[in-house]
Amino acid sequence: MSDTIFHPARTNLVLAGLPRLEWDRLQPHLALVELEHGTILNETGTSYIYFPTTASVSWLYLMEDGDTPEIAVVGREGLVGKSANFGVYAPTTQYLVQTPGLAYRLDAALLDREMENSNTLYRLMMNYAQALFQQMALTIVSSRSQPVEEQLCRRLLLSLDRADCNTIPMTHESLANVLNVRREGISKAAGHLQQEGLITYRRGQITVIDREGLEERAGECYASQYGAL
Missing domain, CATH: 2.60.120.10 (Jelly Rolls)
Incomplete structure (x- = not known):
């Protein structure tokens, strides 16, 4: 045993x-x-x-x-x-x-x-600390170098990795706060992702329809840390 x-x-x-x-x-x-x-x-x-x-x-x-x-x-x-x-x-x-x-x-x-x-x-x-510090470093890189839509895709994937379902209870306002961007930018990016069939949004909940599509748009700041989870 x-x-x-x-x-x-x-x-x-x-x-x-x-x-x-x-x-x-x-x-x-x-x-x-x-x-x-x-x-x-x-x-x-x-x-x-x-x-x-x-x-x-x-x-x-x-x-x-x-x-x-x-x-x-x-x-x-x-x-x-x-x-x-x-x-x-x-x-x-x-x-x-x-x-x-x-x-x-x-x-x-x-x-x-x-x-x-x-x-x-x-x-x-110590293993957890290494993964955490990697996430922090990539969060900084993402905020400084990625457009809002890529940041949003990465953040949705971070939530999805820690969830038991594909629905994330976050509003546009809360996403704007944690990403430190304008709410209008989140709404525009989320609207585009919804039009592309990657997510649906309703009553403060975002449901991921196409995870692979989000990963393609999230860029290397997500791909580099996925294996550390």
Whole structure:
């Protein structure tokens, strides 16, 4: 029998990689919680780590002018919270639940202690950090070099990779906020993608019809990171 604990498919990949003994040690301290759309997970005074399973979370940067561009999106492949910053306190960042769903919640101090005692957990965290930093770097490149339509295709694919269906609960306004572009630009790009038969849009939900078509239009800023998920 494998030493790695079996998890259902709809779970968190960091936790799923833990050996059985380490999972058994951590599991009693994990609380499965429901995350609602729009919830801010790092409010002042909280010290929890969240391991999304079916939810996805936008990692936002809070700018002085009030803009909140997204620097990463996190789903079942990772975690958000203090330890996800690897001990760095970042008051200018915010974790906003974008796609409602489930996540495991854990006290941040407990995770820090467990990382000191578990080579496997440390390795899993480092692997995740590498993928996360790659996503952040490509997000910067995308925002500086890609037209709005390519940025939109990439962002929809990032959500799709972390979802259990092909429907993404995001409005044109929320997409404009995370991409830090004008709402009119998102509406124009989304309208064109809908005319091309790649997506449909209705009541704050975007349904992807042709994933391959989106991938062709998303450019190398998406293709370069797909294998890291």
